Amino acid sequence: MGVEHSGAPEDADGAAVDPVSWQTRVVVERFCWISTLLAPIVFWIQGPAVSADQRVVRLVVFSAFLVSALFLRWRSRRERNTLQ
Numbered sequence: 001m002g003v004e005h006s007g008a009p010e011d012a013d014g015a016a017v018d019p020v021s022w023q024t025r026v027v028v029e030r031f032c033w034i035s036t037l038l039a040p041i042v043f044w045i046q047g048p049a050v051s052a053d054q055r056v057v058r059l060v061v062f063s064a065f066l067v068s069a070l071f072l073r074w075r076s077r078r079e080r081n082t083l084q
Contacts, residue, residue, distance in 0.1 A: 025072055032069035036062065 039062045049055035 025076070029069055029072035029076070032065045032072065035065040036069055039065070 039058075043058060049058060
């Protein structure tokens with residue numbers, strides 16, 4: 001009884017990467033990109049920050065989504081390049 005290939009990338013040793021974690025990373029990366037792109041629209045709808053705390057929280061959340069999206073994209077490309 002053989003195991004079918006899931007379409008997920010393989011590790012450097014040739015072992016398949018866990019497809020659940022690979023798919024989860026793809027979903028999380030897309031969520032981060034979508035949140036980053038929609039944040040300015042949400043900020044515009046909500047209006048200007050009413051306090052310094054709200055401004056800081058908005059900036060931190062936006063930055064966290066952007067950094068996470070960039071990191072996950074970099075990790076994905078790095079894994080893809082090591083496989084070739």
